[in-house]
Amino acid sequence: MDGDKRPRDQRPHADPPPEFFFFGDDQDSSILSEFGWSLPEPASLASRSGELGSVGAGSAGTSAEPAETTTTAEVEGAGGGGPPAGGLEASTSNYPAVSSDSSEDPAEKSTGSGGNPPAETPSNKVRKKGQKRIRQPRFAFMTKSDVDHLEDGYRWRKYGQKAVKNSPFPRSYYRCTNSKCTVKKRVERSSEDPTVVITTYEGQHCHHSVGFPRGGSGVLTPNENATAFGPQLAPPLFPQLYHPPRVLNLNPSPREINSPPRPPNLPPRPLATSSGSDSQQLPPHSSEEFQAQQQLGRSNPPDLPTDEGLLGDMVPSGMRHRLDKRTLISWNSFQG
DNA sequence: CGCCTTTGACCAGCGC
DNA sequence: GCGCTGGTCAAAGGCG
Numbered sequence: 001m002d003g004d005k006r007p008r009d010q011r012p013h014a015d016p017p018p019e020f021f022f023f024g025d026d027q028d029s030s031i032l033s034e035f036g037w038s039l040p041e042p043a044s045l046a047s048r049s050g051e052l053g054s055v056g057a058g059s060a061g062t063s064a065e066p067a068e069t070t071t072t073a074e075v076e077g078a079g080g081g082g083p084p085a086g087g088l089e090a091s092t093s094n095y096p097a098v099s100s101d102s103s104e105d106p107a108e109k110s111t112g113s114g115g116n117p118p119a120e121t122p123s124n125k126v127r128k129k130g131q132k133r134i135r136q137p138r139f140a141f142m143t144k145s146d147v148d149h150l151e152d153g154y155r156w157r158k159y160g161q162k163a164v165k166n167s168p169f170p171r172s173y174y175r176c177t178n179s180k181c182t183v184k185k186r187v188e189r190s191s192e193d194p195t196v197v198i199t200t201y202e203g204q205h206c207h208h209s210v211g212f213p214r215g216g217s218g219v220l221t222p223n224e225n226a227t228a229f230g231p232q233l234a235p236p237l238f239p240q241l242y243h244p245p246r247v248l249n250l251n252p253s254p255r256e257i258n259s260p261p262r263p264p265n266l267p268p269r270p271l272a273t274s275s276g277s278d279s280q281q282l283p284p285h286s287s288e289e290f291q292a293q294q295q296l297g298r299s300n301p302p303d304l305p306t307d308e309g310l311l312g313d314m315v316p317s318g319m320r321h322r323l324d325k326r327t328l329i330s331w332n333s334f335q336g
Numbered sequence: 337c338g339c340c341t342t343t344g345a346c347c348a349g350c351g352c
Numbered sequence: 353g354c355g356c357t358g359g360t361c362a363a364a365g366g367c368g
Contacts, residue, residue, distance in 0.1 A: 159359095159360070159361075159362090160359070160361080162357085162358065162359070162360095164357085164358075165357065165358090171358085173359070173360075175360095184359095186359090
């Protein structure tokens with residue numbers, strides 16, 4: 001992709017800019033700060049966005065706590081023109097909202113395993129020349145976990161793994177096992193905080209979740225998925241997170257940054273595919289956490305339309321279609 | 337046997 | 353055109 005000699009995070013970005021919205025707790029706020037996601041200058045933000053894996057080489061993680069805190073980033077994809085330098089501004093204006101541009105995208109790749117008919121897949125495993133890779137909307141989640149592949153209610157087949165620049169950790173590529181589904185996801189561990197797993201979803205599921213853990217109970221309906229990120233947008237919103245993650249403050253005050261780590265009464269909860277049973281053992285929230293979530297408006301008042309659903313739990317409805325740093329700032333301000 | 341992971345090779349796309 | 357990197361393919365092997 002980039003033959004640029006500059007550090008990847010200093011290059012103009014070819015991919016659509018990422019639009020991040022974050023979830024987690026105060027502790028994760030500091031993590032984001034380390035990622036440079038706490039409202040970096042636009043250029044920096046833009047460069048990081050397209051490639052989460054370039055989040056940067058860096059110091060060791062902040063915490064060894066294997067927890068469930070999750071950060072989410074919307075990484076819109078629509079191949080082709082990258083945003084002009086300046087990133088954030090550009091991203092906001094140049095890229096359509098996920099909800100609108102995702103639903104009508106044709107199956108994305110010529111090599112697609114999923115919805116694309118075999119006829120479109122060259123037998124020699126080579127993409128048709130001139131066929132541009134079309135990116136579907138993407139969402140990235142940052143989750144504190146000691147396991148890489150987080151259970152999300154769908155079944156995935158790993159189809160590749162690559163070492164990524166500026167990261168000691170390889171990036172894994174997964175594809176939804178449903179033959180008609182083109183959803184893919186990338187999983188990588190943050191180079192800055194090895195305890196943080198970055199999961200990027202791309203595409204939309206066109207089928208029911210299998211539930212989680214694999215084959216387990218708790219089948220998600222398409223509607224449930226839809227409520228999370230718009231119509232059947234990929235992430236089923238981490239069903240294991242029955243208590244949706246809290247939204248991170250991207251612009252934490254010093255006080256917030258220095259806030260004490262999460263209390264020990266919040267047990268770490270690895271969200272593992274491999275150890276699926278864990279995902280069912282959802283510990284009861286501490287009243288403290290619950291209250292905090294309530295304050296963040298992540299509860300789902302009964303008077304909200306269904307559409308508010310899980311996403312409503314995580315982000316205000318106003319942010320649903322366009323989430324960018326500024327929005328987050330605004331929201332953070334809104335939260336006080 | 338079916339499903340999945342691993343892994344090396346290949347290609348696309350980008351900047352120089 | 354070259355070099356680099358991300359993304360993908362597909363054969364081979366492992367596992368239940």
